[in-house]
Amino acid sequence: MGEGIGARVLRKEDQRFITGKGRYTDDISERDMTHGVFVRSPHAHARIRSIDASEAKNVPGFVGIVTGQDLIDGAIGNIICGWMIYSKDGSAMKAAPWKVMDPEIVRHVGQPVAFVVAETRAAAVDAAEAVTVDYEELPALTNFHHALDPGAVEVHPEAPGNLICDWQLGDEAATDDAFAKAAHVVELDLEQNRLVPNAIEPRAAIASYNVAEEHYTLNTTSQNPHVARLCLSAFYNVAPEHKLRVIAPDVGGGFGSKIYIYPEEITCLFAARVLERPVKWVADRSESFLTDAHGRDHKTKAKLALDADLKFTGLKVETIANIGAYMSLFSSATPTYLYATLLSGQYTTPNIYCNVKLVYSHTTPVDAYRGAGRPEATFVVERIVEAAARKLGVDPIELRRKNFIREFPYQTPVLMAYDPTDFDALVEKGLAHADHAGFPARRAEAERRGKLRGMGFSCYIEACGLAPSKAVGQLGGGVGQWESAEVRVNPVGTIEILTGSHSHGQGHETTFAQVVADRLGVPVGNVAIVHGDTDKIQFGMGSYGSRSGPVGMGAIARALDKVEAKAKVIAGHLMEADPSDIVIENGELKVAGTDRKLGWHEMTLAAYTAHNLPDGIEPGLTEKAFYDPANFTFPAGCFVCEVEIDPDTGITRVVRFVAVDDFGVIVNPNVVEGQVHGGLAQGIGQALYEGAYYDDAGQLLTGSYMDYCLPRADDLPSFSLDHVETPNPNNPLGVKGCGEAGAIGAPAAVINAVTDALRTEAMTMPATPEKVWRAVQAMRAPIAAE
């Protein structure tokens, strides 16, 4: 194995990060660079009467200003939503136009109104503050729970009653029938708290324009530079693709928030051309809170039907999903096709129906954030299963086992066809690591100390590895979801992998090299991964939805197939053997069963000197592949969370967290475990700490780390991880993807533990100390209350 698949190879990229030599967007400077700052709306809903920049122009260092009207005059296009969905009556979603900087109306606090450029950042801040915008304040709808109320303030005339889409999936009649015949029905009201992604590197952009060549370069914090270029060209009309280079250098985390192409990057490019000077914009954290796409934000009613044998017979889910003020790129898909399609969970529930009403509100746009729809689905399924077990007096694990899917492939009633995994094995390991048997004793011991203990489970399954392009197209997706790779073998045998995947923390420079090392036997150190630059890589879809492993590596594997085949033809010719007799081992090409062999570098040199190649074989050794997956991949797992609650203060501590996952083949256990750790932290964060709140006027009350509680080291435990490995049959490497699992499964496990300790189902996320304290009061109130 050495450095191949499965090895704990230390990350190659770390050397630059630990020595301060990373190169993030804000670390880059261009000659003659200017600095831009956005003037932003302080109101949630207002009409812009006028914008007066006369005083700004007097600020020393002022260079220029771009307004929304300038962008419209410059034929800059509106921001798109890339996924079309339809209401149950067949009508298309009602997406209102999202102008890059609307010159007339603002619809959320923080919406950009003008862009001021100056010689220094400090001067730009001063000049932006000197811009006077005259607003006519309008009533705002900031609580989406009231978006559909009769007479509610309307966010866009294009979406009457704020309803974008009344979407459904599943057979409602069959599901209603299941409830009519049910022996037991369990109902639950649930909320998905609104989250702010908070990559620690804020978004940033440096745009420059070469007048002579009419060519733009954009360095930006992107998870998918090619998609950014495509949108900037095809929809935002900045420049044709061959006149625009998008580079995503080192990027400091994304979690979904850096998928999208925001008004800021578009405006920077426009300003660079108008001013004929490079323009840098770097968000401060307050801007990140106000403008990075937020996540989650659902309100849901769910009910589960069970027969007398406690088999699930029906699940009906009604959700209102907040989209915010505008429809962001994946905002239509996240609460629909990435959500309702996972409502079968790990269970054989035969009838499932889901209705989602997508609504506008005067808040920051909401889109995919780590997990994107699947944490929401898992929360519905795993909360209601646990609630059902408690209500019916059965062990929550036994109830799950009674309903597990055990035959694969399994076609759910909500589109997905699951590939094999082993839910029983996952649960078994989860319970063992959690010392499930010892829990009653730990609970009793805690009680003696005046504390409350609870244990909760979450048996999740998710769909990632987005995705078969044909299926995506049929469901309304605007792009294909394949990935590309190019394997460039150099004359001396070193290798460059050009990949359309993008690493913003995932460690591709190491794990992708391991895939090559595994196949060709060359050292990881001889393999360079090139990514994040549209001039270098032909095209790619970028990294999100845990797709770099299953799809990005899949493409590399396919390109390696071609390299391997050609290498064998060349080696066979040189050694006078049949290519089918050549084996590649430890950096050598050998003729099987003989002592004839050729060094890898001897073969590559021969490929490039081309002095002695077989007839019909081109010189060189470079191969490309576009890999379109045959199916989604289906990671699954069993999470067990144990909490201890201080009933006097309501403070909840996670004292033990076990995560057992099936990610299929694991390429680098270090990297995979790291992904799980981070996902768990975000999932536990959602359950206990994080929540974005707006006041009635639409001001974000949690607009900094003073009020938005990002988990710190002492909020979290060390995690206990294990895995089950069921190779994915639909993927060249057998991998399933691991980036989101922690965030998908953890919230339900934590809240199931909290509600176990508190003996109530009424607990919303985040379970703050005050909420938990109130639940303790309710629990201890006299029985008369029942």
Add this chain to the structure above:
Amino acid sequence: MSEVKLTVNGRAVTRDVEDRTLLVTLLREHLGLTGTHVGCDTSQCGACTVHIDGHAVKSCTVLAAQVDGSEVVTIEGLADGASLHPMQEAFRTHHGLQCGFCTPGMIMMGIDIVQRHSSLDEETIRKELEGNICRCTGYHNIVKAIKAAADDMAVGTPSMAAE
């Protein structure tokens, strides 16, 4: 404007800067030391942590002029040539970083923590990391790395370069 004289990573530097210039701005924009990062506006994320006269400080909340005359060590000043500081080495060995953005601050704080404690357990490390936020790692491997580095540094591994 003020003239600010500092020793940065062992090198004497003098710069004329606006009085409102933060130390982090001086480091990043005037001295090109972009390893020190800015992740928030409220002195909470710790990505900007550097050492001033041997102590960890958030360089986003200190004026350059305020620390005139001080010795500043940044992430770029830790390694001694090709030889990494034990804390850097431990972050690499224990996969204590992912996107790398919070990492310089974490490493600088990790060294400060080790210097102030004769022995370190997990709970203490977690408590001491209160002012450094990571969104990628869930802190699990950061805690492991600092513990391992503490053990290394305790047995007297040299290379507290430039400290």
Add this chain to the structure above:
Amino acid sequence: MYATNYAKATSLEDAVAKLKSSEDGKFLGGGQTLLATMKQRLAAPTDIIDVTKIPELQGISVEGGKVVIGAATTHSQVAASKEIASAIPALAELAGTIGDPAVRNMGTMGGVLANNDPAADYPAAALALDATIMTTRGEHAAADYFTGIFETALEEDEIITKIAYTIPKKAAYEKFRNPASRYSLCSVFVALLDDGPRVTVTGSGNDGVFRVTEMEEALKANWSPDAVRSIAIDPATMLADIHGSAEYRAHLVPVLAARAVAKAG
């Protein structure tokens, strides 16, 4: 941050003169609050006069039943001081809970007391330990010093030089953090002085730090956690925000007071 002028004062006279000659100057301690506020453009002094190097503001000493601490002493220095740890361990412990280690390396006791943030920690200790705030204009008893949220008895050009804390027979601090900012959401300092017990609360009072005299009376009769546990606080006197309602904060006071008494022994 708006443009400003920075100057380092070399003496008290120099500091006061510099302030008086400025248009709208402010004294600067460690800057962990003032600079943060200026960065957000919520404060815009024309001049900031750094007082942290003035000799009179330095030093920690124990004299005549008091611990006297120079106003420029950082929280880290207080937390690490052997003199303070042996005289008033609760004060050293409190200092070790302020902000985070990097903030503690810059932030000063004088800066905190001059700012009087309602969520700051030192005011609870100062009020409970009958501290004397010594300044360029004389002295303030802590009881008269804290006059409201972000309000103190200080004049514009008055500089805190030293703070003298009464050494208690015993004391303890119980801190409940705002989970996001880590400032005090509700924290209680209890102390037993020669003339009786003190119970002070920070982070929660409508008017900033305050004493809970009913609890002090109860502790006088019976120094035990049980004595304070059931003494109710009126929520109408409490702050409220998204992190804690007035009712919740009022509930926390006796819980934390009882824990502090238990911790003090």
